[in-house]
Amino acid sequence: MSSTQFDGDIDSFVSYLKSNRGLSANTLKAYRADLTACLHLFELRGVTDLNEITLDDLRSWMAVESRDHARSSMARKTVAVRGFFAWAYEHGVTNTDPAATLMTPSIPSTLPAVLTESQAEQLLDVAEQAVATNQYKGDGGAAAASGSGSGKAVGKTADKSADTVNRNEAPARADKRDSARVVAESQRNAAILELLYATGIRVAELVSMDIVDVDFSNRTIKVTGKGNKQRVVPFGLPAQRALETWLEQGRPVLARTATDAAKSRATNALFLGARGGRIDQRIARDIVHRAAREAGVPDISPHALRHSAATHMLDGGADLREVQEMLGHSSLKTTQRYTHVSIEQLKNRYGQAFPRA
Template sequence: MAAGRNRDVERTVEDFLSYEHHNRGLSDHTCTAYRHDVLDCLATVCPDGSALDDVTLDDLRAWMGVRSRQVAKSSLARQVIAVRNFFAWAAHGGTIAHDPAAALRIPKAQSTLPEVLNERQAATLMDTMDHEVEEPADPTDPRQMHDYALELRDTAMLELLYATGVRVAELVGLDLGDIHEDTRTVKVTGKGDKQRMVPYGVPAQHAVRAWLDHGRPVLAQASSGGAVFLGARGGRIDQRVVRQVVHDAAAAAEVPDIGPHALRHSAATHMLDGGADLREVQEMLGHSSISTTQRYTHVSIEQLKGRYRQAFPRA
């Protein structure tokens, strides 16, 4: 693309991203991904200063053909969604006369069942965390108190991740005002800044209360603000630290190696196994589409088939 045309297209893309962020609630992370995807496509279908109005469906299909050999289907699906949204926005706003991407089909990503712990493994993980928390021999020793605080924090995080099925980013973003102990619920801000109330159980309540009463005050600094969970230096905890805590806890409990998202998968599967309604689990997890939640019914079926093969003599 010519330099002037390139700047014009880039400004158009930025206008599109501003609309997506402010009107559709897309996160900064998603907008960054959309920017890369759309500009990558336009560099291919609008070469040498050609206009957006010159783009055809065949051009977009050719771009898809090239990208399909370079990225996974799931990544290509995201890129196609970004490009379709861009051209639909441009056509609706009159930037282009017609939408060449309207008939562009989104490739179906290969469906894979999410990794989960079974209920026994989840119980072992939580019990191991509870048993590893020991009160310091010398409460006046700052080092011992610091380690004790971290143990309380890690236990509270795991209990809350499993009890609520929240995403790790949602856990990290929790503020003190989001915890409602009287109703045992937590206010969660999810994707697109959508908020939901999620219940949690008694073990999580005890773990969170122990952390807030005896752990958080040890780590709290002026930089802590209202964050529920803090890092070792007192600031809001980083997602990478939470992931490492979960991996370390799984290793200590001698259960399959998992991350926070696998605890989310596990919570959803165990809720459905226990008889929860699919819509209830969808609301708890903050899924915008019921089809996303339905994946967990397949997990339950596969686990049932596995138990059947093990237990039934004519399986």
């Protein structure tokens, strides 16, 4: 990231946001990058004082940025710049607020992609079948390994040296370990899919969860969302079963593969990666994309699974504010997008089923 002579002011603004707005670390990072890029451009144009920047300058900056960025990105950048200059004016850093009338680019209203209820069922059924299939293969592999050397081979092993026996047993042990890991990963993947769909949580919230965040007695999870705001979200019986299987059978297998450093960082993590550390967002996203391919449903992301959960809740009669609370939306307007999805699905079903449609 380029540095500017205005870095001190940017630091002060970001510290102000962190203390007074409770924004997430990712949002603060994005705002800092947006402001640094904006003020660096003005610095290249010879600006040495924030008071020299005018509304026309800011509009010129927007014109330059809009060539390479989507409207959604430009909206965020504009919010960051407007917030910065409002703060600067209020705190006496500048004499005026040149960004006060800077317009935020309008973002086209697009409906979020969602699965139908039957497609969601198909996705989760395939994940559950994968657990059963891999469990069977894993048990079979272990049985084959333990059964090798029986029968006719018993008489021959007496003539072999101990070194030869050890060489034959080593691959069997390795195969058994690999089978156990495959089973564990399929159990983890099923639990991740079930939990994402059952609760509608964000992928960042999923990977940051610890075991203690799950309350099986009430069938709820404690979620830490944007701005470190916490909420409690319920989940259903299928998710409970998948989580219990993962925690009792799969997690201990992957935990044994962890290095000491990874183990110390992931001691309490709910979900683990293949090397025993806390799973990262990239792997969680890949799990969802791969599961969608295997299930033969439209390719979706974890966020689309979140959209699907919200839409299906509304279709089932849930109150809009209940869904808002579950998803952790600060604004009801954000949640209202899902009512449009439900209406679109209703119109499609109406067109297919109603004789006078």
